[in-house]
């Protein structure tokens with residue numbers, strides 16, 4: 001049976017690459033211009049699954065994905081794809097020999113941030129402009145050859161949009177990976193892939209009681225004495241006023257019947273509110 005997988009498009013983004021490697025051939029891939037548009041389509045049942053970037057090893061969380069998941073579209077994370085990220089500098093073929101004169105560098109904000117050192121030294125005069133994705137930036141220069149722009153994107157984008165790669169592997173650190181989330185309205189959904197599983201995870205959103213001293217310490221204790229291994233803890237603003245935060249916590253195992261529910265009950269007894277954003281396996285490309 002064929003199913004529809006939405007992704008942050010257009011064609012040849014890193015998200016698209018992750019989708020093509022992760023899903024079996026009979027999946028139909030549907031591009032969306034923004035992360036919220038892709039997530040809305042999954043929530044409304046126009047597609048079966050949404051794949052969006054979640055976190056990059058050099059740049060940290062993709063805040064738009066986390067905030068939209070928490071505040072707007074409560075989809076469940078049902079899988080994770082970890083992909084290596086190689087950024088290249090490319091231009092319209094007519095500018096191959098004059099790329100160092102580029103006036104602007106266009107790409108996704110995360111992609112530009114991953115290449116700051118390179119851009120700072122090689123294109124010191126260029127202004128940065130942000131696109132909805134690396135693929136959208138590549139498509140833009142194909143359609144606007146008259147503009148003197150260089151783009152940061154992947155090899156597939158250079159092929160798809162007929163651009164010339166002028167510098168390869170321009171990301172500042174070699175260990176560059178991005179986590180992509182597979183989202184569905186219902187947690188209990190089965191997904192099949194040939195990729196290798198690297199770990200299991202459960203992601204929780206925790207809101208602390210206001211003005212309670214030592215609350216974060218108590219939260220961490222609930223995990224620590226149960227020997228639940230945490231691989232991430234991060235705070236994000238609640239958007240209800242300065243000083244109000246929620247925490248995103250990744251636990252290195254799937255939801256069980258004893259330990260994680262026990263920790264959650266303990267946190268609720270302390271006055272925290274706890275929401276499960278997903279319990280899933282992570283696969284590597």
Ligand SMILES: O=C(O)C(=O)C[C@]1(C(=O)O)C=C[C@@H](O)C=C1
Pocket residue numbers: 008012013014015016053056062085108110111132133134135178
């Ligand atoms: O723009 C793309 O190609 C994306 O898939 C988005 C995205 C991101 O949001 O981090 C994904 C991977 C790279 O880290 C750069 C950009």
